[in-house]
Amino acid sequence: MEVLKKEIKIPTIVLFVLAIILIAYFAPRETKISYDETEGKPWRYGLVTAPFDFPIYKPDAQLEHERDSIMRQYIGYYSQDKTRAERSITIFTNDAKAAGVASEYISYVQKKMNEIYSVGLISADDYEKIGNSNLKQLYLIGNDNIADLRAINSFYTSKLAYEKLINDAPQDELHIQTLQSLNLNNYLFDNIIQDAELSKKAKDELLMKVPFAEGNVLAGQKIIDRGEIVTPKTVHILNSLQKITEQKEGSGTRRNWMVAGDIILITAFIMAFMIYLQFFRSREYHNRRNVLFMLLMIVLFCVLTSLFIQVGINVYVIPFAIATIMVRTFIDSRTAMITHLVTSLICSLMVPFPQEFLMLQIPIGFVCIFSLRDLSERSQLIKASFFILLAYASLYIGVTLALKGDIKQIDPLMFLYFAINFMFVMFAYLLVYMCEKAFGFISGVSMIELSNINKPLLQKLSEVAPGTFQHSMQVANLAAAAASRIGANAQLVRTGALYHDIGKMTNPAFFTENQIPGMNPHDSLSYKESARIIISHVSEGIKIAKKYNLPQQIIDFIATHHGTGKVKYFYNSYRNAHPDEDVNEADFSYPGPNPFSKETAILLMADTIEAASRSLSEYTEETISNLVEKLINSQLADGLLKNAPITFLDIETAKTIFKEKLMTIYHSRITYPELSKEAKKHDEDAHSSSFT
Known part of the structure; x- marks a missing residue:
């Protein structure tokens, strides 16, 4: 499953074509039923159950006689x-x-x-x-x-x-x-x-007053089993099943046209999903791993529906809501609803009761989305399962009464199917974990859990490198505020910020925020050696992250939070000490890569600004503004943000947020006035008089 985390080389359009082919291939194809039954003889075939609801047709002679009479x-x-x-x-x-x-x-x-x-x-x-x-x-x-x-x-x-x-x-x-x-x-x-x-x-x-049938057989109902005597009624039922099956399947050219129609509709639904992603979720469309994940959800449940129909198992035990939950968890709510609609429409082509099926499934998708609108705890998935069970039961009762107008038509067995469905949906939280591992995703729930400062790794950071821990907290606040304003994933950037400097735990004393005044271990090192130690906190952080099994998205923040920038303090110091020497810039540059998403770009800016802001001699609106402008413009000039999908407007917005937040953090405090001599004397007199 690790291969799913790697970059997928297959073109996106090919993934959609493969999905169409797979669904069309597994789509159920009715086969004619042919039994050599003889009244009064034992049934020599296996168990026969109704694959779907169907009427028991009257014999042709009986039907003709009744029609002639009327x-x-x-x-x-x-x-x-x-x-x-x-x-x-x-x-x-x-x-x-x-x-x-x-x-x-x-x-x-x-x-x-x-x-x-x-x-x-x-x-x-x-x-x-x-x-x-x-x-x-x-x-x-x-x-x-x-x-x-x-x-x-x-x-x-x-x-x-x-x-x-x-x-x-x-x-x-x-x-x-x-x-x-x-x-x-x-x-x-x-x-x-x-x-x-x-x-x-x-x-x-x-x-029309002459009914063509004399009763109905319900899906799953036993018709006859091996060894039972074939009665005239059994023959009528088997003949009716054969007739309705042949009608549903068709023959020759008609059947071929029906298959062609199904393929056209399946193609239309999948292409509609592709167009939605292109126009409204272009970032997801160009992420082949995400496209593969969503198409797998659609194909999986379409294939399951086909197999259940062919085997004769009621399709309502299939937990269609799981696909919606998975896409909602890792992508977004709107895409999850579109995925659910496409899956339901395709599956409706396979089921024998498409109207009822759609009337139940479409509202279930909305129930999933609404019950998980603020997904922050895994326990919410359990609550959503109960909402889905309740929705299925109430919708089924409503649909049955609306379509059949008879409360006696409500099948109690359907509630058992819904209960089985509910049990499957209950295990969605396990699938969330499995999908995270298989596809390298990170859910909102996982990010909330990772950002808990009581996590062992963050606790260790706060103990080993308390200054770095405080710096990470401040960066997280700055970056999350900017991410929210420009439409990036605030929770992701907050989580990444908390872990971006964990590599400093290897040599905490070599970083200024952790140093005791008057003790600087760099004093005894060369500039190159000091730069090497500072730069190594990136590679060390990646090692620690992998040791603690942090998601790749968090590791990306560690790797990119300095991009390919230089350790300018030591680089400039070395240049000044060796003005005539050609300096190897690689000795003073971080390995990168440069940020490649909005979130990693925001962290790079926030990290630099927060660290540099501590060196200001005074905190005024002008000094803070100049600092922010100077640092971010320098990053732009160095090309550190060129690979990130972030606009100049986004950067200007982020600058504004950084300035506002720094002004709030470093605002001047009120100086409390001292008591005057007269006030002190009054207090002393009042104090002494209380003992007299």
Whole structure:
């Protein structure tokens, strides 16, 4: 696991692509269930449990019979088309006049056609179909859009209408022959037309009254076990499971398209996470170790979800909250919530109940974030676990009632799953420790623990080098104040400041803050030897830090708090003593590296300023301001801050904070006035009179 602490050479975009490939590879692919079951025979396969909730479908013959029965109540919807009647009469009139038909015959036909069309003329097929139905009725939609129930025998067909035209005429041979010669059948158009949309809706409403299933099987419920007798009901259940599984899986091209759709969605969610990091957390995006950590959290829980579904274990025992807790602990709250959302959305593609799953998981992410908003103690992780358990239980009850509307649908077994989930989340504090060791992270909790001055190493520093300890405390206050103002990690820089000079414990007397007045061991050493001892406190500090297993982030402060700067006192003294000699600057320079983060840059500035401020002969606003400006400008000129992602505005802000803090530390104290002679004499008289 130590390899995870080292710099990762893989390009960031490749890490995201690998995450997509891994999730897509492990995504569950339903397989068809095929059993050779025979009623009345023992079951020769293993235990079969329901992998998800599914309905027990009725046999096709039974379903068809029930649908045929209810369709006997079906009544179609029709409307009367007035334009057809008008067009029919108009066509007849024009043709009759063109043929020279006498007007009396034309008037007769027009009158009868109006009577027929006002009653309604329906097609022979519809007339026969409705006449053979159970109810022999239809709904006729009137002008007011109100449907009236009409018996089918109240309408005309083209045959009945033709007979009416012939039979109602005077029954002499001339009239009959004349009317028959007009080919009246050609002018009888149906004007009672079926309303397809309303009729279909009425038919669908009837069919919906016939349930396609006769019960449900719940996820995890036993269907049959080896040796049990196969009953007709068992066959129905197994057939239903096979049918729903095939529907979920699809076949051939459809299944391939479904897989392609899943891959597209997985890619979209992961790319959205990448874009979020690029635009809003660019520092994290360019830190491949952090990206790897976050993607591992997403991939791990997506793969776990897939495996649990394929094995048949309820996914609610998976502690999804742990991923949120880990990212919140080592990165930040907003990124933790985005990570949780991406994980939940991808997992919802795998679970058989995506709506319920998302309605439970998304609020759980917010509960995690809110319960850990001020993470300063490991015990808070335990409290968060209880909040998560309570949230799961209450959300499940709410979702079940909202979606199913029946309190009896609440499954008590779900609360057992939530309890198992709770137990897993309880161990998050152990995972925090493991991730710190594996990835070289340092959490806020660890920093608070390390900054406790009762820690053995800090206690030893206060005893062996009390002046250095006080100096470190002052630097910690200065640096933390500046870090807070410019948006850096104040807790990290405070912790780093407390340990930055632990290397001075090796030779404490060689550092001015620990020296007794009049005793300076450097007096008997050469400038080069004194510089070597001073410089060595950096390497010695790194050794001590590693011995005490301090995190790498703290060691970085030790290594960079002087950067590659010089021990200028001894360097300048040597130059003055040997003006004609070419000086090897490496003998008087710290090994570095230079600060490479905002936090390490702040410590470098704060350390130099605090140490130099002790040498001022007087503490005024002007002297303190000049000191701060001179020292930090010198560090800039020497290039000690060039590798740190800190702006000139940040540096100016830090200068202001340093000046304010130093003025507060070294402000002039009030001189208490002495008692005058008269006041002293009064006190003496009052004292003596009290004994008389």
